[in-house]
Amino acid sequence: MTKRVSIVGAGLAGSEAAWQLANRGVAVDLYEMRPATNTPAHRTENFAELVCSNSFRSSEPVSAVGLLKEELRKLGSLILDVADATAVPAGKALAVDRELFAQEVTDRLCTHPNVFIHREEVLSATALTKNGPVILATGPLTSPALAEELRTLTHSDSLYFYDSLAPLILTESIDMDKVFRAGRYDVSETEVGDYINCPMDQEQYDAFVAAVVASEKIEPKDFEKAIYFEGCMPIEVMAERGPLTLRFGPMKGKGLTDPRTGRWPYAVVQLRQDNRMGTVYNMVGFQTRMKWGEQAKILRTIPGLENAEILRYGAMHRNMYVNSPTVLNEDHSLKVLPDIHLAGQMTGVEGYLESAASGFFVGTTVAAKLAGKAAQRPPLTTALGAMLNHVLHGNAKQFEPQNVNWGLFLPLTEDVPKSQRKEAMLERARTEFQRFNQKT
Ligand SMILES: Cc1cc2nc3c(=O)[nH]c(=O)nc-3n(C[C@H](O)[C@H](O)[C@H](O)COP(=O)(O)OP(=O)(O)OC[C@H]3O[C@@H](n4cnc5c(N)ncnc54)[C@H](O)[C@@H]3O)c2cc1C
Numbered sequence: 001m002t003k004r005v006s007i008v009g010a011g012l013a014g015s016e017a018a019w020q021l022a023n024r025g026v027a028v029d030l031y032e033m034r035p036a037t038n039t040p041a042h043r044t045e046n047f048a049e050l051v052c053s054n055s056f057r058s059s060e061p062v063s064a065v066g067l068l069k070e071e072l073r074k075l076g077s078l079i080l081d082v083a084d085a086t087a088v089p090a091g092k093a094l095a096v097d098r099e100l101f102a103q104e105v106t107d108r109l110c111t112h113p114n115v116f117i118h119r120e121e122v123l124s125a126t127a128l129t130k131n132g133p134v135i136l137a138t139g140p141l142t143s144p145a146l147a148e149e150l151r152t153l154t155h156s157d158s159l160y161f162y163d164s165l166a167p168l169i170l171t172e173s174i175d176m177d178k179v180f181r182a183g184r185y186d187v188s189e190t191e192v193g194d195y196i197n198c199p200m201d202q203e204q205y206d207a208f209v210a211a212v213v214a215s216e217k218i219e220p221k222d223f224e225k226a227i228y229f230e231g232c233m234p235i236e237v238m239a240e241r242g243p244l245t246l247r248f249g250p251m252k253g254k255g256l257t258d259p260r261t262g263r264w265p266y267a268v269v270q271l272r273q274d275n276r277m278g279t280v281y282n283m284v285g286f287q288t289r290m291k292w293g294e295q296a297k298i299l300r301t302i303p304g305l306e307n308a309e310i311l312r313y314g315a316m317h318r319n320m321y322v323n324s325p326t327v328l329n330e331d332h333s334l335k336v337l338p339d340i341h342l343a344g345q346m347t348g349v350e351g352y353l354e355s356a357a358s359g360f361f362v363g364t365t366v367a368a369k370l371a372g373k374a375a376q377r378p379p380l381t382t383a384l385g386a387m388l389n390h391v392l393h394g395n396a397k398q399f400e401p402q403n404v405n406w407g408l409f410l411p412l413t414e415d416v417p418k419s420q421r422k423e424a425m426l427e428r429a430r431t432e433f434q435r436f437n438q439k440t
Helices: 012-023 062-074 080-084 098-112 125-131 144-154 202-214 235-241 292-299 351-368 384-394 418-439
Strands: 004-008 027-030 055-058 092-094 115-118 134-136 157-167 168-170 194-199 266-272 280-283 310-312 315-322 339-340
Touching: 004 012, 004 125, 012 027, 012 080, 012 098, 012 115, 012 351, 027 168, 055 062, 055 351, 062 080, 062 235, 062 351, 062 384, 080 418, 092 098, 092 115, 092 168, 098 115, 125 134, 125 339, 134 351, 144 157, 144 315, 194 202, 202 235, 202 266, 202 292, 202 384, 292 310, 339 351
Parallel strands: 004 027, 004 134, 027 115, 134 339
Antiparallel strands: 055 092, 157 315, 168 280, 168 310, 194 266, 266 280
């Protein structure tokens, strides 16, 4: 009997998954609802449409996203191959001619003998399981009927409709001499607190608030305006409400005794551990729509963060995703209904490339399952492995989408000077990726 898989959504993840399955001899029914039904962001009927920027970000391997590109190229990714073929000059980044890119992905899939295109909106993924395994890759703007089905399947508290993201900081880039550890009121003299606190005096706080108010922000799109009512308030909206609003909100210093002064600071910025490895901290309550350049400048005025490496900037936008560590099995199938697999942004990755990488993993994993083989996951020391580890084993209590970044990688075991750590991680990643790739 022919092996058959249904894929819903021909975006970055669905297109990649379809290509990998089809190339492994599996018949793919690829469902795409455009152009009959559109999302609020897509403009064309092409597959793998880039809804905003035309950039896949840095190509330098010493950036985690550059390394992910290197790995995907070696694995035979469709998205990377077409991106390389349609690239436009963009310095150290990989940017593409968006029309040519999406057209080429569409053409390759439409002419593949194992891919069968269905231009229709899928209202129920469960109904499709009668034909075989299903991969849902409908992205951050999944159509309402399907989102509702997923909400029912995963329970409402495991499905989110908005991102409300605070910036993430690489722990080793925090100046520990300027900050102190404490948890509000609850730390005995012998314990160290769970939070890293960046203390501010009144002058520093006033300057910070003024800079936030004056900063340039990203205007929400019409379909995103409800976020402020649904989610938490961005720091700039609080700052605009009055000079003391942040001080009585997320920047409250009350109850946080600075061991160096024995007093509570005028204001603080609190950082909370973000992953089990302790390599990443998030800025508590600091969701923001300030432009990235403004965040880079203003956040580095906070004591202790002068040289902070910002792994992810704050953001607030419409984004439907599930709490993957709670609802997904290791092969990205739903725990409640293992015939349905999730791929792409909806699993808690962020970005075009990461979504394609997720599609690659799920496509090849489902193909392996159909062939009766065990699926292989790359080691945590590689970019793909680190990204997938975030999806499946990220912090379930506060699960948020992330771009691939060095903070997600397994820390080095040997003692390497700070200035050489990324090079050492890169070398380790390449060695272990090669070993993995030879095995699979
Ligand atoms: C407004 C906006 C701007 C963004 N800007 C950027 C950016 O600049 N850079 C970046 O890296 N990332 C950006 N992202 C994130 C981006 O969406 C993802 O990186 C990427 O497109 C997600 O890939 P995906 O395959 O998971 O989903 P998508 O690429 O969105 O693909 C999902 C596909 O599923 C289809 N679909 C949905 N529901 C159904 C249904 N019921 N039946 C059939 N088909 C369906 C959709 O039409 C779509 O083609 C942005 C996201 C949004 C919402």
